[in-house]
Amino acid sequence: MYIGLDLGTSGLKGILIDDAQRVLAEATAPLTVTRPAPGWSEQAPTDWVLAAEAVLGELAAYGLGSVRGIGLSGHMHGATLLDAANTVLRPCILWNDTRAHLEAAALDADPRFRAVTGNIVFPGFTAPKLVWVARHEPEIFEKVAKVLLPKDYLRLWLTGEHAGDMSDAAGTSWLDTGARGWSSGLLDATGMSLSQMPRLVEGSEVSGVLRPEIAARFGLPAGVVVAGGGGDNAASGIGVGVVKAGQAFVSLGTSGVLFAANDGYQPDPATAVHTFCHALPGTWHQMGVILAATDALNWFARLAGTAAAGLTADLGALRGPGSTRFLPYLGGERTPLNDAAVRGAFIGLDHATDQQAATRAVLEGVTFAIADCRDALAATGTRIDSLLAVGGGSRSDYWLAAIATALDTPVSLPVAGDFGGAFGAARLGMMAATGGGAELATPPEIARVIEPVAALVPAFAEGHARYRDARDAIRALA
Structure with missing residues (x-):
C-alpha cells in the first residue's frame, strides 16, 4: 500500500x-x-x-x-x-x-x-x-x-x-x-x-x-x-497520467489551468506561461493559468441570486457566441497578460440579453481565456494532442463542448474518481518504493469524450478574435 x-x-x-x-x-x-x-x-x-x-x-x-x-x-x-x-x-x-x-x-x-x-x-x-x-x-x-x-x-x-x-x-x-x-x-x-x-x-x-x-x-x-x-x-499531472509530450489537461476549478507535459525544456517567459520541471526525471511541463474559472461563474451566480449549477443546467445544445462578451479578469490575470490590475467586464449588453445569454457569455469568456493559454503554449512550441478535463466546472457539458469547439480538440472525461494531487502523490510514493517510473502514471479510464461541434468551430474562432479585441480595448482604457 x-x-x-x-x-x-x-x-x-x-x-x-x-x-x-x-x-x-x-x-x-x-x-x-x-x-x-x-x-x-x-x-x-x-x-x-x-x-x-x-x-x-x-x-x-x-x-x-x-x-x-x-x-x-x-x-x-x-x-x-x-x-x-x-x-x-x-x-x-x-x-x-x-x-x-x-x-x-x-x-x-x-x-x-x-x-x-x-x-x-x-x-x-x-x-x-x-x-x-x-x-x-x-x-x-x-x-x-x-x-x-x-x-x-x-x-x-x-x-x-x-x-x-x-x-x-x-x-x-x-x-x-x-x-x-x-x-x-x-x-x-x-x-x-x-x-x-x-x-x-x-x-x-x-x-x-x-x-x-x-x-x-x-x-x-x-x-x-x-x-x-x-x-x-505536477502531482495532479502524475495523477491523471499527463507525463509525455502532447498530453494535457484542463482544470476548471476556482482558477483555471491548461497543463501540458513536455519531453524537453522550452521556456518563453514573455508569454507568461509557467515552465516548470515535471515530477519525473528528464521531463518538464508548461501551464497557462487564469485566475477565475468557476470563480467567475460563482460570481455571476451570486449576482443573479441563484446557484451556479442552476445557471448551466438548462442551456441546451451549444450555440455560437452571441453579441454579449465577458472578460473574466475579476482579480487580474496571469496568462498571457501578467496584469494584476486588469479587471473584468461585460460588453455588448442589449435589451435581448437575458440570464441565459449572460451565463453563456461567462462560460465563453472563461473558454476564450483558456484558448489564450492554448495560444501562449503553442507559441513556445508545445503541442496538445489529447486533453482531459478535471475540476468542478467539468460537470457542465455545455462548458466542455464550448472548450472542445474553441480549441478544436476533443475533451475526455475520466470515470468518477479522484485523480488529483493526492492520487499523484501516492503514485510517486509507489514509484519511490518500487523503482517504477512513468509507466505507473497511466491515464485514467475515460467515461466519455466531448467532441468539437464542427459546424461551430468557425464561429468560436471569430468569437475568440472579438474577445481579444475587447480585452485589448479594456486594457487600453485602464
Whole structure:
C-alpha cells in the first residue's frame, strides 16, 4: 500500500492506494488562512502537522501495516522559514500573497532571472518574499537557516530531512529550471545561499525514510520511504497520467489551468506561461493559468441570486457566441497578460440579453481565456494532442463542448474518481518504493469524450478574435 498526502490551501487530503492503484481510503483535515493586512495570506506550518496527524490517524483505522511508500504534494511558492534548530520563525507566506509585488518587479527587471528560471518573477513566488522579509523583518531574515516549501515542511516532520523536489522548486525563482538545480547566482542576487536551500531529488525518488516514532504512532512498518513528491499541479499531472509530450489537461476549478507535459525544456517567459520541471526525471511541463474559472461563474451566480449549477443546467445544445462578451479578469490575470490590475467586464449588453445569454457569455469568456493559454503554449512550441478535463466546472457539458469547439480538440472525461494531487502523490510514493517510473502514471479510464461541434468551430474562432479585441480595448482604457 502507498499513501499520498496533498497539502492544499484550505485543507490537507490523504489517500491510501493498493498495488493496483485502487483507492482504499481517504481522509481530509481543514486548514484556514489568515490575512493580517491587505494582500497578505499566511498559514502556520504547525497547523499542517496537526492536519497531517489527523489525516494519518484516520487512515490508520484502515490498517497501515503494509504501506511501503509515501508521496507528498502541496501548494507551491510558500516561504517557510526555519532557524538552525528547525524552529519556524514566522507564519508561512503563501502563494496568493501579493505583498512582495515591488520586490518581484525589481527581480524580474534583472534579465538573469528569466534567463535562468525560464519564468517571469511573479509576486507570489518565493524569492521576492525573502527580499521582502530582508527589508521589512530584518531580525527574522538574519536567523533564516533553511527555506522550505510547504509540503517539504511536512517531509521534515516525517523524515527529519531538509529536502525538496524540482517541480516545486521551479516556482521559487531560484531554480535553474533547465539544469534542474539551484542557481547560486540567483540566490546571491537575493541575499541567500545554497546552504539555506534543501537538497533536491526527483519527485519519484526517495527523499528519506519515515522516522521510527512516526511509524510506531500510526501503525506503519519500519523503513517506509518518502518520495520527493511534487508541486500541486505536477502531482495532479502524475495523477491523471499527463507525463509525455502532447498530453494535457484542463482544470476548471476556482482558477483555471491548461497543463501540458513536455519531453524537453522550452521556456518563453514573455508569454507568461509557467515552465516548470515535471515530477519525473528528464521531463518538464508548461501551464497557462487564469485566475477565475468557476470563480467567475460563482460570481455571476451570486449576482443573479441563484446557484451556479442552476445557471448551466438548462442551456441546451451549444450555440455560437452571441453579441454579449465577458472578460473574466475579476482579480487580474496571469496568462498571457501578467496584469494584476486588469479587471473584468461585460460588453455588448442589449435589451435581448437575458440570464441565459449572460451565463453563456461567462462560460465563453472563461473558454476564450483558456484558448489564450492554448495560444501562449503553442507559441513556445508545445503541442496538445489529447486533453482531459478535471475540476468542478467539468460537470457542465455545455462548458466542455464550448472548450472542445474553441480549441478544436476533443475533451475526455475520466470515470468518477479522484485523480488529483493526492492520487499523484501516492503514485510517486509507489514509484519511490518500487523503482517504477512513468509507466505507473497511466491515464485514467475515460467515461466519455466531448467532441468539437464542427459546424461551430468557425464561429468560436471569430468569437475568440472579438474577445481579444475587447480585452485589448479594456486594457487600453485602464
